[in-house]
Amino acid sequence: MKTITIDHKNDLHLIASCPAVAALGFFDGVHLGHQKVIQTAKKLADKKGLKTAVISFFPHPKEIIGKTGERVHYLLPPAEKAKKFSRLGVDYFYLIRFTPEFARLEPKEFVWKYLVPLQIKHAVAGYDFTYGRKGKGSLDTMEEDSGYSITVTKVENVERNDEKISSTLIRNKIQLGLMEELPDYLGEFYETKGKMIRTDGKDELILDRYYMIPPKGCYDVAIGNGKEWFDGRVLVTEQKKIYWLGPPIPSVWNIFRVKVKWISRNIHFIPEIEEKQTKNLVSVHG
Numbered sequence: 001m002k003t004i005t006i007d008h009k010n011d012l013h014l015i016a017s018c019p020a021v022a023a024l025g026f027f028d029g030v031h032l033g034h035q036k037v038i039q040t041a042k043k044l045a046d047k048k049g050l051k052t053a054v055i056s057f058f059p060h061p062k063e064i065i066g067k068t069g070e071r072v073h074y075l076l077p078p079a080e081k082a083k084k085f086s087r088l089g090v091d092y093f094y095l096i097r098f099t100p101e102f103a104r105l106e107p108k109e110f111v112w113k114y115l116v117p118l119q120i121k122h123a124v125a126g127y128d129f130t131y132g133r134k135g136k137g138s139l140d141t142m143e144e145d146s147g148y149s150i151t152v153t154k155v156e157n158v159e160r161n162d163e164k165i166s167s168t169l170i171r172n173k174i175q176l177g178l179m180e181e182l183p184d185y186l187g188e189f190y191e192t193k194g195k196m197i198r199t200d201g202k203d204e205l206i207l208d209r210y211y212m213i214p215p216k217g218c219y220d221v222a223i224g225n226g227k228e229w230f231d232g233r234v235l236v237t238e239q240k241k242i243y244w245l246g247p248p249i250p251s252v253w254n255i256f257r258v259k260v261k262w263i264s265r266n267i268h269f270i271p272e273i274e275e276k277q278t279k280n281l282v283s284v285h286g
């Protein structure tokens with residue numbers, strides 16, 4: 001898969017792309033609803049003999065046009081989103097820099113300045129996808145906006161428990177520490193990346209940017225070093241610091257860079273007691 005970052009300086013006619021079916025949207029977390037949209041685009045592309053593209057944005061539109069200072073709690077950094085797209089069989093990931101200037105484009109301007117030069121022949125999105133200034137464009141307006149050069153497919157909502165799966169719903173679950181419920185929405189456990197560092201005799205996990213950390217509590221997790229997974233427990237403190245609680249990690253493990261799969265909140269461990277104990281931890285390495 002080719003990732004192409006686009007800002008207003010790019011001349012899109014010079015980008016080496018092929019005619020494609022594009023899935024459109026922000027796709028934070030690449031949850032099961034997003035996967036359905038991308039799989040639909042892929043199937044249609046295969047049928048039409050075209051490439052599959054995802055057109056997305058960064059940062060999140062809310063950070064640019066929302067109330068000043070509004071912070072979006074991202075589920076995944078763009079590079080991890082890209083890996084998930086690649087696994088779904090996407091050929092081109094066009095990542096457009098969302099700027100105030102870009103947000104002001106009228107729906108038609110977006111279609112003619114971006115979709116047409118990128119050779120998008122067919123667009124796929126969910127019912128609630130919008131584009132252009134004040135989100136005035138939708139799949140219902142895209143065919144006309146493009147002078148009927150782009151056809152569209154609207155994907156039915158993917159639901160769980162009578163509710164539309166959404167990035168917002170997943171963010172809310174994480175904020176409540178309901179990590180064990182996430183596979184129902186993501187199709188797998190929530191996975192984050194970071195580094196494990198030793199500070200004051202304790203092993204602290206520092207997540208990379210653009211991931212969410214659940215609230216204060218003890219969690220069962222699995223950490224991965226790229227080859228294998230190791231089960232253990234972490235403590236998340238009020239200040240969102242994450243400490244490894246054990247069991248001791250085999251010393252042969254290179255654990256500087258780690259993946260962390262958040263499995264469930266462990267209600268048998270009380271954060272206050274664990275926090276006191278971490279103060280006495282000397283080493284968790286075997």
Ligand SMILES: Cc1cc2nc3c(=O)[nH]c(=O)nc-3n(C[C@H](O)[C@H](O)[C@H](O)COP(=O)(O)O)c2cc1C
Nearest residue numbers: 025026061102103105110129130131132133134135
């Ligand atoms: C060219 C363009 C301009 C946009 N301008 C606005 C805007 O003025 N206000 C707004 O709330 N959203 C704006 N958006 C964001 C869209 O409404 C929408 O959130 C975005 O395309 C992602 O779709 P999704 O939320 O369905 O994933 C714009 C999007 C595009 C592509």
Ligand SMILES: Nc1ncnc2c1ncn2[C@@H]1O[C@H](COP(=O)(O)OP(=O)(O)OP(=O)(O)O)[C@@H](O)[C@H]1O
Nearest residue numbers: 025026027033125126128129157158165166167168
């Ligand atoms: N549950 C779903 N079923 C089908 N399509 C979906 C679903 N959720 C989102 N989509 C579609 O996937 C694309 C990306 O959507 P978007 O990033 O807005 O997801 P979202 O989960 O609704 O996010 P948020 O909660 O931040 O609004 C859009 O085309 C959107 O319509």
